[in-house]
Amino acid sequence: MTDQEQFLAAASLLLGERGLTCDPELLQPWLTDWRGRFSGQAMALASPATTAEVSALMKLCAKFAVPVVPQGGNSGMSGGATPDESGHAILLSLRRMNAIRRLDPAAREITCEAGVILQTLHEAAAVENLRFPLTLGGKGSATIGGLISTNAGGTQVLRHGSMRAQVLGIEAVLADGSVFDALVPLKKDNRGFDLKQLLIGSEGTLGIVTAATLRLLPALADRAVLWAGLESVTAARSLLLHSEKIAGDALEGFEIMPRHSLAAVLAHVPGSRSPLQGAHEWNVLIELAADAAGADALPNLAQTLLETAFEAGLVEDATIAANDAQAEQFWLLRDEIAPAERALGPAVQHDISVPVARMAEFVAAAVPDVESRFPSTRAVAFGHLGDGNVHFHVLAPAGAVRGEWEATDGKAISAFVHDLVTQWGGSISAEHGIGQLKRDELGRLGDPVQLAMMRAVKHALDPGDLLNPGKLVPPCT
Template sequence: MLEMHCARWHSAAMEETSKFAQEARALLGERGFTCDPDLLEPWLTDWRGRFHGSAIGLASPASTQEVSDFVKLCAKHDVPIVPQGGNSGMSGGATPDKSGASVLLSLRRMNTIRSLDPEAGQTVCEAGVILQNLHEAAEEHRLRFPLTLGGKGSATVGGLISTNAGGTQVLRHGTMRAQVLGIEAVLPDGAVFDGLTALKKDNRGFDLKQLLIGSEGTLGIVTAATLRLLPAIGRRVVIWAGLGSIGDARKLLISFERALPQELEGFEVVPAHCLESVLDHMPDARAPLDGSYPWNALIELVVPDNDDADLREKVEILLAAEIENGLVADAVIAASEKQAEDFWLLRDSIAPAERAIGPAMQHDISVPVPRMPEFVEAAIPEVEKAFPGTRGVAFGHLGDGNVHFHILAPKGAVPGEWEESDGKRISRMVHDLVRAHGGSISAEHGIGQLKRDELGRLGDPVSLSLMRQIKQALDPRGLLNPGKLVPLAPEETSP
């Protein structure tokens, strides 16, 4: 196989590459390194199909030591490395560029849960452990890992850390950053940073772990992490509420945060248009409320034990009071776990339902939580006015100040064409509006290659300069995930 696939290089430069591939194969073995195009192919395109690249080969080391040795080999041969976990990222951060000069480094074979200490509420996982498997391992001990998201069947611990992933439980438990107690990573020179020991208090200088979290593989390759586990959920109380405005949704959020700060786990908003799209898309689905309301809130609260009587009573009192004083138009508490699941299914079906309607530009944005209603109410009409026929919808994690802000194409827009013409202009306008409201153009999906140039255009110059200084200091030859996350300096040109 190696001869067949890896020895096709002929020119002098290619001879060097061939030599690298042979050494990689010798180092990692047959399972650990391949140049077979058929084996490489699935990993050269991001799962949404927006980016396609090329690579010398695919390395799949089985241990931290192998990652370290392989990174040293790459450094010796000046071969750039693109680390990859589950390949379910949203911003093309794990897809190589088209040059074919880099090598893919998959962490998927490093999928051991090294330890799980139920008493301490901690687990040490290798980078390739899939989120779903981590959930199941925790459940065996009546614990839970308090982060989940749509791609849990493929997303890996390493990828979640490198992108500081979010999800639907951030309101209560924070992003991936808040779950990470320790990190092991291989640095650009192959050295192993061993920060796995979980110390609750440790003031021995710069918190290097924090620098690696969310750095999208540009500073180091996460090989393992110590993660926190929480007691499993006993029962949950799920509410669907009809509201007159997104401002009222924010007021209801504050009301829940005040009354039940420990129990509140999720607060999602769904505008009327999104609910209608979902009901059109799924003929079997039913609207939770009889009437139709401009905005809906999906609220989840949990208790650690099986006794939710007290929580239900408190929720009923709170909702009755908010209906009485006119904040909530109507509301229903899921009567069963089945009904709770149905409510969440409505929420989770928005993206596919909107996609069925036609092309849309999707934006993962955040603004300070208090400013979200004002932002949504100002930005949607502004975009709709500038691009007649479009329709703006905002839905999702109101409690985190993070909505998915979609602009649907006018009727008759040609898919593929529209995104490249008006679509791009719309995204720039949305990002400009986000910046004007003090927000972020990437709330939870990261920058990758998708938003790198927009970050360069809109990012604070002081922050960008700091990022470039750090990248240059830690990876002076630019071997780790080149072209991702860190915008080039103004004087540099895009590759």
């Protein structure tokens, strides 16, 4: 038997029929990322049912030097869960490990296995009149393991932080198959390095997250959604500071979108209409939210916010959603920007952040910078102003050929945008991660000291480079 045959025989014995397959038809759906931008090969698909099985499998992989590509819902944005072309790796699906091990409503803690889907977590929390505050578009497929491994963001980060802030404890399998067991949540623990922080956001390159304990919050009892029109991102930033002052912890979301994006959405979504009478250079969506303790005060708070914003001359026009259906319509206008822009033609998208205080200045400078350097393109920034995180899209000139344009001009534009962001002290990946999509850009633009630290830590914890090779950590040049 070859080494590969020996490995597969042992893995098959370990995991059984449900746990291991080499059937190309069964592998096929998982070898390409959901947006169809990356695809690869794998020698097998492993679907262990327990942490002990993941551990034993990893020991086997270490023995036979077989690389492992962990995968959750396969809904990542950066190709972090797609294997390379070599076919040397196994694809390790965590989807079978989907038990909720424990839910403690009094302590507001839930312990989930890695394969639990975000929507399932939301539903489990809701049963106890609690909520898990992180949510995003892919909630129907994204898994807890994937969300932790990518430190996922979403629209609620402003108030509640990204996935990192929700994680109280972690269980993970390391490169040698040993189990890192730090699931028990201690609010205070000062026994040295906080190793779980290393695993969060490491995209499976340092360990395979198998379970986590997450914090829950009291369920929302009420929300108020405001829409404002104003003249600039600078004005939007003033409105943000004002909203923080008036609404404090009730401020749950603060999204901006330019005139062009709103027009694109209105043209794209049948029956949609603008919340305001006239058109404005910039639009802001503000969400205030409160649990039972603060719900009574919320309508007044929203009204006060609106009135004081008018008085202070912070908005050109503004309105409050009259009911929940209208609030949903406001959010739909925000959520449909990406599809609406895509319908207009080819585009390259950038998930970037700069310091919140510099965001207005950045957008004001970067948009004309890009448009003048690449004639006939249109640059559009929208998204999470409160987090200093905008999605920066550059739309192709009319007549550009989809597929071709992104691979040529689009690539040059992305490099230009990443250069700009780096000059502004920002990040080339605010929330989507690095994966294989941005690994080389991180190598090109990352701080050499931090890259050296990353490589040293990666080598220390995975000396054989078995965990998700080719992702995240740029090689030495």
